[in-house]
Amino acid sequence: MTILASEGVSFPITLPIVIIGSGACGLTAALAAKDAGAEVLVLERDPVPSGSTALSSGLIPAAGTRFQTSVKVEDTPAIFAEDIQAKAGGDAEQAIVDCVTENAGPCLEWLADRHDLEWVVLDDFLYPGHSRYRMHAVPEKTGSALIGRLITAAQTAGVDIMTDALVTALYAESNTARICGLQITRPDGTKEDIGCEALILACNGYGGNAEMIRKYIPEMAGADYFGHAGNQGDAVIWGHELSAATHHLSACQGHGSVATPHGILITWALMMEGGIQVNLAGERFSNEHQGYSEQAVDVLKQPEGVAWNIFDERLHYLGMAFEDYQNAVLQDAVRKADSLEDLAAVTGLPLDALGKSIAETAGGSTDRFGRNFAATKPLEPPYRAVKVTGTLFHTQGGLRINDDARVLNEDASPLPNLFAGGGAACGVSGPRINGYLSGNGLLTAVTLGRIAGQRAAELVAGHSLKLVMGGGRRSTLG
Numbered sequence: 497m498t499i500l501a502s503e504g505v506s507f508p509i510t511l512p513i514v515i516i517g518s519g520a521c522g523l524t525a526a527l528a529a530k531d532a533g534a535e536v537l538v539l540e541r542d543p544v545p546s547g548s549t550a551l552s553s554g555l556i557p558a559a560g561t562r563f564q565t566s567v568k569v570e571d572t573p574a575i576f577a578e579d580i581q582a583k584a585g586g587d588a589e590q591a592i593v594d595c596v597t598e599n600a601g602p603c604l605e606w607l608a609d610r611h612d613l614e615w616v617v618l619d620d621f622l623y624p625g626h627s628r629y630r631m632h633a634v635p636e637k638t639g640s641a642l643i644g645r646l647i648t649a650a651q652t653a654g655v656d657i658m659t660d661a662l663v664t665a666l667y668a669e670s671n672t673a674r675i676c677g678l679q680i681t682r683p684d685g686t687k688e689d690i691g692c693e694a695l696i697l698a699c700n701g702y703g704g705n706a707e708m709i710r711k712y713i714p715e716m717a718g719a720d721y722f723g724h725a726g727n728q729g730d731a732v733i734w735g736h737e738l739s740a741a742t743h744h745l746s747a748c749q750g751h752g753s754v755a756t757p758h759g760i761l762i763t764w765a766l767m768m769e770g771g772i773q774v775n776l777a778g779e780r781f782s783n784e785h786q787g788y789s790e791q792a793v794d795v796l797k798q799p800e801g802v803a804w805n806i807f808d809e810r811l812h813y814l815g816m817a818f819e820d821y822q823n824a825v826l827q828d829a830v831r832k833a834d835s836l837e838d839l840a841a842v843t844g845l846p847l848d849a850l851g852k853s854i855a856e857t858a859g860g861s862t863d864r865f866g867r868n869f870a871a872t873k874p875l876e877p878p879y880r881a882v883k884v885t886g887t888l889f890h891t892q893g894g895l896r897i898n899d900d901a902r903v904l905n906e907d908a909s910p911l912p913n914l915f916a917g918g919g920a921a922c923g924v925s926g927p928r929i930n931g932y933l934s935g936n937g938l939l940t941a942v943t944l945g946r947i948a949g950q951r952a953a954e955l956v957a958g959h960s961l962k963l964v965m966g967g968g969r970r971s972t973l974g
């Protein structure tokens with residue numbers, strides 16, 4: 497991944513806007529640019545767009561939407577912004593927090609009204625740190641359905657998506673850092689150049705780059721990466737070469753509840769509604785209500801880097817609303833026990849310690865970890881248990897941007913024509929792993945994606961760009 501000097505290079509084809517990455521950010525950016533009247537090309541390294549978006553649970557937080565109103569949820573961007581900053585310890589960049597919280601609702605409504613995406617609000621439990629029910633999902637409630645609907649919308653809107661197109665270099669003017677084009681490498685090793693007037697980086701973060709994780713987030717160096725392998729940190733690598741500013745590279749979303757060895761996400765709703773985590777000694781080790789991201793670190797610190805999620809029949813039925821959980825049941829990751837003795841037998845955990853841990857769920861006051869069980873029912877037989885580990889989902893640091901999604905230099909001035917959103921840009925979680933509020937990932941993907949698409953379209957609108965078609969090989973989807 498390099499920056500090449502653009503001087504003397506002539507491109508066989510030049511497009512107004514090129515977007516690298518076809519996850520939620522890239523496709524939303526493409527739809528917004530297209531709506532604004534700009535021609536756009538999305539470049540994707542994979543044969544089919546998927547990204548971490550397809551692997552995700554597909555939950556997007558937004559405040560003040562008509563979808564919330566329809567289920568009688570009162571919420572505002574200001575309350576949402578407070579929740580984000582409370583989780584981030586006040587260290588998320590306020591201008592970006594305000595930008596995404598104010599724009600998330602209009603973004604989801606625009607995707608519904610203009611591009612036929614449907615949204616439902618999850619109002620049966622609150623995710624850690626959210627003071628209102630504000631998680632929006634497509635009706636299937638999966639990331640794969642979300643990306644599927646975005647692809648359909650992009651195809652309907654006439655967005656060109658070139659797949660099997662790994663962007664391996666950007667061409668930039670040496671003095672100004674203006675991006676003039678890029679080089680793609682095809683699976684057979686052939687290289688092609690494409691010119692652009694504006695470039696949007698929607699190629700997510702560096703979760704798949706073990707070296708960068710060791711460098712920037714050492715506490716997650718031993719964790720399995722659960723996101724898309726193609727997210728190799730290209731945005732940050734190019735940004736550094738262009739002398740762009742990066743921020744909060746130590747931030748990420750971890751998850752402390754992935755079934756092992758099955759590798760299936762076990763919904764955190766089980767913990768929020770009364771479940772607990774114990775280590776191999778049968779003992780609780782944390783406040784499970786702090787957040788699932790930081791819980792990844794706590795679980796990894798336990799013997800063998802694992803924990804058992806302990807819950808009961810009532811919570812099992814709550815879990816069954818989630819496709820991942822259903823898969824975990826199908827794969828025998830979820831064990832059933834009719835009594836405490838059975839539970840000790842099926843998990844191999846010491847009976848006495850396990851009994852004491854379960855008894856804690858009947859406590860009515862704040863416990864030694866800071867959790868209060870007063871609002872949830874004590875666990876009772878029959879029980880369920882899943883062995884889990886801590887994993888890395890995606891990184892939250894990235895290129896510093898302004899509220900127009902423009903990439904900034906160290907002196908906070910914008911680069912001439914470079915935009916970023918989603919995991920490519922610095923998110924709103926501050927610098928720490930415990931700063932991640934559920935949904936911060938897709939929140940910045942769709943919201944900043946839309947803004948990047950709109951602003952890039954405005955930037956190129958002034959230029960009377962002549963579309964020059966040359967010999968480039970073009971394989972579009974659909």
Ligand SMILES: Cc1cc2nc3c(=O)[nH]c(=O)nc-3n(C[C@H](O)[C@H](O)[C@H](O)COP(=O)(O)OP(=O)(O)OC[C@H]3O[C@@H](n4cnc5c(N)ncnc54)[C@H](O)[C@@H]3O)c2cc1C
Nearest residue numbers: 517519521541547548549553555663726918919935937938
């Ligand atoms: C298991 C899991 C569950 C999650 N659940 C949620 C959730 O419920 N809510 C939430 O908000 N967040 C969730 N997240 C995080 C969320 O998935 C990401 O924050 C979000 O998908 C980022 O979107 P994106 O468009 O920036 O990146 P992606 O969806 O990863 O898309 C980036 C694309 O860029 C492509 N690419 C990368 N480099 C290049 C290159 N050089 N050339 C060409 N293409 C390139 C990649 O192949 C990829 O397709 C979850 C993550 C995981 C792993």
